[in-house]
Amino acid sequence: MASARRSCRNNPGVFCYICGKYTLSGDRKTITGFVKRAYMVYLKVKLGDQDKSWAPHTVCKTCVEYLRRWTKGAKTSLKFGIPMVWRELFDHATDCYFCAINTTGINRKNWQSLQYPDLQSAHRPVAHCEDIPVPAFTQFPDSDDEATITDERGDTEEFEYEAQDGPQTFSQ
Structure with missing residues (x-):
């Protein structure tokens, strides 16, 4: 599917923001608050x-699973x-x-054969490497820390939920 805004061969949404690899539809994830916080702590x-x-x-x-396991x-x-590292391009040609990678005919069996420029x-x-070691996870930043990441609505994502016994009523 081509991007309408500049006629790219591939839509930017089919690539991973973190690693840049082409992702098949079942392997694409949205960027959540957890991903933003883990990305910041790791990188x-x-x-x-x-x-x-x-x-x-x-x-x-x-990438999401590696970050989750690391935390x-x-x-x-x-x-x-x-x-x-993504930067605004100056010469589309x-x-x-997104145009330099030919994803035609790519499926689960051959997606690893793609070449990335x-x-x-x-x-x-x-x-x-020696100069870029794997960081050790300690904890996510405190909510008072300016490094805390919030979602588009301004809400901080919560990870822990309390289980409640019995049926729950829903109101609309």
Whole structure:
């Protein structure tokens, strides 16, 4: 599906904001408050550009699960210490990440065969190394901390719910 605003070969929404990989429809996730907070703690930068049309507005299931496991103390982490860096493109013909990747005929069996370019407008992630170690998760920032991330409505996402016994009535 082409993006109507600039006739891209691929819609930016089919790529992961964090790793830049093409995601099949069942593997796309919305960017939640948890993803924003975990991204900030892991990568030490705020997940941004969500108000920009030239950046993806979804993440892949793999990145979300790696972040979730990392926050739970499992020995998994993202495969990189510097995420995909998205910038506004200046020359659509030569610098469009979404046009440079041919996703025609891609399915669950062959999606890993895609080749991803490193462009001025879209720098590929940088793997962990001696200079970019895997961070240790301690905790999410306090709600009073200015680093706390809120969703579009201004609500902070809550993760814990109290279970209640018995039936619950609903009112409309």
